[in-house]
Amino acid sequence: MPATSAADAVDLATAIGPLKLRNPFIAASGCFGYGVEYADTIDLSSLGAIVVKGLFLKEREGHPPPRIVETPAGMLNAIGLQGIGVRRFVAERLPELRARRAVVIVNVCGSSIEEYAEVSRILSDADGVAALELNISCPNIKEGGIQFGCSLAGTHDVVSAVRKVTRLPIMPKLTPNVTSVASFARAAEEAGADAVSLVNTFLAMAIDVETRRPKLSNVMGGLSGPAIRPIAVRMVYECKQLVKIPVVGMGGIMNASDALEFMIAGASAVQVGTANFVDPFIWHKLVDGLRDYMARHRIARVLDLVGSLDLSPRTVA
Amino acid sequence: MPVDVLAEVVANTHLSDDYSVLALAAPEIASKAAPGQFVMIKPSAGIEPLLRRPFSVFEILRDPSGTPTGLSILNKRVGVGTALLYSARPGDRLACLGPLGKPFTPVDAPTEAWMVAGGVGLAPFATLAESLVQRGTSATLFYGARRGADLFCTDVFDRLGIRLALATEDGSRGDAGFVTGSLERALAARAGGAAVHLYACGPTPMMRVVAELAVRHQCPCDVSLEQVMGCGMGGCYSCVVRARNGSGEWHFVRSCLAGPVFDSRDVAWEELGASH
Numbered sequence: 001m002p003a004t005s006a007a008d009a010v011d012l013a014t015a016i017g018p019l020k021l022r023n024p025f026i027a028a029s030g031c032f033g034y035g036v037e038y039a040d041t042i043d044l045s046s047l048g049a050i051v052v053k054g055l056f057l058k059e060r061e062g063h064p065p066p067r068i069v070e071t072p073a074g075m076l077n078a079i080g081l082q083g084i085g086v087r088r089f090v091a092e093r094l095p096e097l098r099a100r101r102a103v104v105i106v107n108v109c110g111s112s113i114e115e116y117a118e119v120s121r122i123l124s125d126a127d128g129v130a131a132l133e134l135n136i137s138c139p140n141i142k143e144g145g146i147q148f149g150c151s152l153a154g155t156h157d158v159v160s161a162v163r164k165v166t167r168l169p170i171m172p173k174l175t176p177n178v179t180s181v182a183s184f185a186r187a188a189e190e191a192g193a194d195a196v197s198l199v200n201t202f203l204a205m206a207i208d209v210e211t212r213r214p215k216l217s218n219v220m221g222g223l224s225g226p227a228i229r230p231i232a233v234r235m236v237y238e239c240k241q242l243v244k245i246p247v248v249g250m251g252g253i254m255n256a257s258d259a260l261e262f263m264i265a266g267a268s269a270v271q272v273g274t275a276n277f278v279d280p281f282i283w284h285k286l287v288d289g290l291r292d293y294m295a296r297h298r299i300a301r302v303l304d305l306v307g308s309l310d311l312s313p314r315t316v317a
Numbered sequence: 318m319p320v321d322v323l324a325e326v327v328a329n330t331h332l333s334d335d336y337s338v339l340a341l342a343a344p345e346i347a348s349k350a351a352p353g354q355f356v357m358i359k360p361s362a363g364i365e366p367l368l369r370r371p372f373s374v375f376e377i378l379r380d381p382s383g384t385p386t387g388l389s390i391l392n393k394r395v396g397v398g399t400a401l402l403y404s405a406r407p408g409d410r411l412a413c414l415g416p417l418g419k420p421f422t423p424v425d426a427p428t429e430a431w432m433v434a435g436g437v438g439l440a441p442f443a444t445l446a447e448s449l450v451q452r453g454t455s456a457t458l459f460y461g462a463r464r465g466a467d468l469f470c471t472d473v474f475d476r477l478g479i480r481l482a483l484a485t486e487d488g489s490r491g492d493a494g495f496v497t498g499s500l501e502r503a504l505a506a507r508a509g510g511a512a513v514h515l516y517a518c519g520p521t522p523m524m525r526v527v528a529e530l531a532v533r534h535q536c537p538c539d540v541s542l543e544q545v546m547g548c549g550m551g552g553c554y555s556c557v558v559r560a561r562n563g564s565g566e567w568h569f570v571r572s573c574l575a576g577p578v579f580d581s582r583d584v585a586w587e588e589l590g591a592s593h
Contacts, residue, residue, distance in 0.1 A: 030553075037551035037574070040318045053554070062569055064588065068547050068555040073364045075547070079554045082569055226364045254364065277368060277548035278359065280414070281321050 006295035012287065014048070014269050014302050016246050017194030019131050019169045021048035021103065021269055024302055025259070025286045028250055028273030029054055029107035029133060029173070030079065034093040035100075038280060044102035047283055048269055052089070052097075054107040054135045057115055059085040069206050069215040074225030074252070075274060076204050078218035081109060081138060086119045090126045098128035105131045107173070108162070109138070113148075117161045124166040132168050134158055134193075137175035137200035138222075149175045149200075152187045159191035169194040171248065176228075176235055177203045185239040185247070197248035197271060198239060199232045225274045226252040233261050240266025240307055254278075256289025266307040319550070320345045324413040326405050327378070327387060332469045336437070337403050340378060340389040346415045347385035350374045352423065352445035353541055353578045356415030357549040358390070360398035360405075369414065370398045371546045371573075373440035373518070376473065377447075391440040391470070417549045418577050421539055423448045424514040430456040431536075432479075433500055433527050435519025436467065441541045443473050445516060450477050457482060459503070461496025461523070465489035497526040504534045515539070517581070521589050528581035538581035542589070544572045559585035 012023040027035070029051040035044060044050060062082025069076050084092070089106070097104050106123050110116035116134060123129045136149030136158055148154035155172060162170050172188045174181055176199040185196045201222025206215040214220075232251025240247050249267030252274065253259050259270045275282050290302070299305055324341035331337045346356060357369035372390035380386050394403040405411065423445060424430050430449045432442045439460060449456040461484040462468045468483055468490055475481070483491025484499045492499045496519075507513065515538035517527040524540045531538030547553035550573065557569035558576065561583040570576075 033550075033552045033554070041550070062554065062557070064569075065555070065557055066545055067557065068545060068553065070366055070368055073367060075367060077547075077553070077555065082554050082557070225367055274367070277550075277553055279321065279412070280319075280548070280550050280552070 007291040010291055010294040010299070011301040012290065014306070016131065016171060016248060016269055017169045019049075019194075023048045023287055023290070024263065024269040025283060026051060026105070026248065026269055026271045027276060028271035029135070030077075031273030031276050034089065034097075035102055035104065036093050036096050039096060039100050041280055042283060044097065044100040046287070047102070049103035049105050049130065050097075051105040051107050051133050051271065052093070053083055054081050054109040054138065055083050055086045055089050055119060056081070056109045056111070057086055057119055059083065059088070064217045066215065066217055069221070071204070071206055071223065072227060074223050074227035076206055076216060076221035076223055077201070078216045078221035080218065083109075086122050090122065094126055094128050103130045104128055105133050105171070107133045107135050109135045110158070113157055113161045116158050117165050120162045120170075121165040124168055129168060131194075132162065132166065132170045133197055134162060134170060134172040137173050146175060146177075149184070150178055152183060155184050155187045156191040159188050159193050163192035171195040171197050173200055174198040175200045176231065181235045182238040182242040185243045189243045189245050193245060195246040195248055195268070196239065196243065197250065199228070199235055199251050202228055202231070224252065226254055226258075228252050229258060229261070233265050236262055236267050237265040237309070256286050256293060259286060259290065260293060260305070263302070263305050264307070264309050266309070268306050319415050319417050321412060321414045322346060323410045324387070326407050326409040326411065328407055329403075329405050331403070333466065335394045335403070336467075336469055337392050338375065338389050338470070339392050339402055339405060340387060341411065341413055342387040343413050344384075344386050346413060347377050347388045350377065350388060350416035350444070351420035352448045353418070353421035353441045354416040355418050355549070355577060356388070356390070356413050357417065357546070358402065359412040360401040366398050368547060369412070369549065370402075371543070371549055373541065373577075374416065374444055375440045376443050391437055393437040414549065418573055419575065421445050421516060421541070421578050423452055424454055425452055426454050428454070428512040428514050430454050431459060431500070431503070431513050431515050432456065433459045433496060433515060433517040433519070433523070435461050435496055435523040438517075438519030438523070438541075439470065441518050442516070443470070446474055446477050446479050450479070456480070459484070459496050459500050461485065461499070461519075463487065465491075495523065495526075497523060497530065500527065501530055504530060504536070515581075517541070524581070525586045525589070528584065528586060531581055539578050540581045540584065541577045542572050542579060542584070543577065546573055549573045559588045
């Protein structure tokens with residue numbers, strides 16, 4: 001008899017282009033601080049990767065509170081990309097992440113094409129960065145990101161500019177607040193992206209009717225959580241129809257079953273954000289849930305699951 | 318290092334139509350929690366509501382041998398999550414993550430500890446009072462509410478031998494007026510410059526007045542701030558407070574990691590009021 005159970009034998013490895021991951025579960029940017037906040041609570045190396053909070057060249061203050069509000073099966077946030085700037089990240093946070101053997105993806109922000117390129121160049125020269133996620137989709141700040149993410153030419157230009165300065169895998173993070181996300185995935189692919197990640201949050205709003213004031217100081221914010229999951233799954237599916245590069249899916253994943261929806265729709269890996277707020281110990285539960293599913297369905301490799309949506313005619317039982 | 322336990326509700330004692338003391342079996346958290354720390358509790362097992370809520374640890378529950386068996390929280394029904402917790406029944410299980418946050422530093426004699434609580438802001442002071450008594454520090458609780466019926470759990474402090482200075486806005490128990498009025502008179506009447514360390518928790522306007530009195534009367538003052546929190550772990554950056562760091566610069570800092578206990582002089586009070 002084999003010493004290991006069927007669930008232990010499955011191969012969870014996946015890849016985002018050239019970047020190999022031990023499992024498909026990635027901590028989403030903006031939901032995991034700089035990673036070091038969780039270093040004493042969980043084993044950072046047990047995650048497929050972590051995407052640290054978005055970084056500009058300089059420090060950023062972010063928006064005043066209230067920065068979040070709960071909504072049905074979800075939450076709005078308007079943090080405003082508070083951050084310590086890329087140089088302080090490299091000097092003060094990256095060494096610990098390296099020591100903890102975390103696979104680090106950095107979420108790169110910019111107010112201009114030049115800033116994206118400069119932040120990317122600095123990170124490429126640093127030791128311990130595995131890939132760059134280009135934030136062209138934050139809905140909460142006016143002066144950066146979304147202006148590129150809502151224009152096909154802008155998306156192309158940011159990706160091309162970063163492509164010229166780095167050999168790291170690059171993965172633009174796409175906004176769902178456009179007519180056709182898939183066309184943006186294709187623009188990114190044509191400009192040399194190694195992968196795309198989607199979706200960022202849906203621009204949304206909540207009002208306190210007693211005071212008639214917006215519930216967020218920024219008036220609008222980004223909706224995340226289970227409320228958005230079916231839309232996100234659809235968008236991942238649409239993108240995968242149109243591009244050959246890997247798609248990393250996210251949007252309201254709370255458990256392994258939710259993650260499987262994205263993977264079957266075509267995601268090579270998934271990011272988990274809001275669920276980490278609810279349960280910082282979710283990571284091993286996701287891994288266990290995926291192993292159990294694969295054993296039950298006799299699937300040996302995660303990669304065999306990716307894009308395995310069955311569209312054959314339904315048979316009458 | 319926090320732990321997450323699916324804690325059984327041991328008791329849920331209703332103090333009024335809005336307040337209850339919810340006791341949870343969570344020895345792993347209770348044995349590590351320091352005064353002023355908090356826990357994140359999920360009011361329901363599902364996704365509605367989605368997020369956990371932060372609560373100061375109120376009491377550490379112990380078995381007859383003194384071994385910690387759990388903790389209680391002082392819950393005030395204000396929204397969906399706290400309403401669910403108000404109606405929780407013994408035997409229910411609630412996910413409880415903790416202990417989290419920076420605790421109070423209990424002061425030593427001869428300095429006296431004066432705790433100032435408004436309403437549900439009483440919560441962090443039961444464990445602090447216990448710790449002060451153990452150290453032999455003389456302690457007083459200034460405790461205010463709208464009316465006498467809203468002054469809860471004074472027996473907890475009586476048992477510990479804490480001096481009580483009560484105040485109600487309607488004058489139905491203790492001094493008539495805000496608790497800060499009682500505090501101000503006591504500070505002015507202090508015998509021969511006795512050193513006092515203030516600890517405050519309550520509505521923001523109350524804490525702001527305490528912070529001002531602390532400056533005027535040259536007393537150190539720690540406040541426990543309550544902010545909307547997403548995760549309690551430093552992951553989401555939602556619970557920020559503008560505060561002064563060691564170099565004297567003002568920044569948005571996460572109250573879950575840098576707090577919830579802050580030196581009152583390091584808090585930008587004018588902004589704290591504006592956000593509510």
